[in-house]
Amino acid sequence: MNLIRPELAEGLRRWSEVLASLALSGFGLWTLQSYDRFIQILGAAIIVTGLGLALLAWRRLRFQRDTEAPGIVQVVEGQISYFGPETGGFVGLGQVVELHLVDHGTAWRLVTPEEELSIPVAAQGADALFDAFAQLPGLRMSDVLTALDHPQPTRVLWLHASRRPTRLAKS
Structure with missing residues (x-):
């Protein structure tokens, strides 16, 4: 009781x-x-x-999201693992060069030079991604939370320094 x-x-x-x-x-x-x-x-x-x-x-x-999504997320020693019913994969946090919020705020897309991994925002254990994303240099977690609260079709949240556009010098 x-x-x-x-x-x-x-x-x-x-x-x-x-x-x-x-x-x-x-x-x-x-x-x-x-x-x-x-x-x-x-x-x-x-x-x-x-x-x-x-x-x-x-x-x-x-x-954290209130809804349920398929799959399980684990973050262990800088490795993000997603086990989904149809897809899944492993990504080292140090290999991530781009972080996107896609599909109107329903999934994360982690891009490495070799592959892309999509993880539902509401997957079981996805709250562990908060601490993982906080380790990305230059990523402001307040921007991530704002993106979750105001979803768009696709939103780039973070780019590695090697992927950022350089400013053109005025001649």
Whole structure:
């Protein structure tokens, strides 16, 4: 017998990282009541840390999709693996030269010099791609989240420095 409705339990599970970070900040606020200056400084540091973690957790939460898509995504030691019902593949994060959001925001396309790998945004385990994409140099995760919130037919999110167009010098 469950004491909490399943949909409420699922919502708490999704928001657990944000709630835990805010609880940490709440503990920091509580420590500010101390008369000891060192404890107050420590409390202020705990508040800042908790709020920073809450912001990161909120961004991860925005990255997750509510819908289900076929396939399983794994990210292990810089290798992104996608096991789908009809397609799949492996891509080393260091080999990726382009990152696209395609099909009106329903799939990621990772391009390497040798191949392309399409991964549904809502595939099981796709939330692990947040940390993987954050390692791409020059990629702003706020741009990725904006692209997910406002889908377009195809959107280039990131290009490796070797793929970026160079500016023409004025003569």
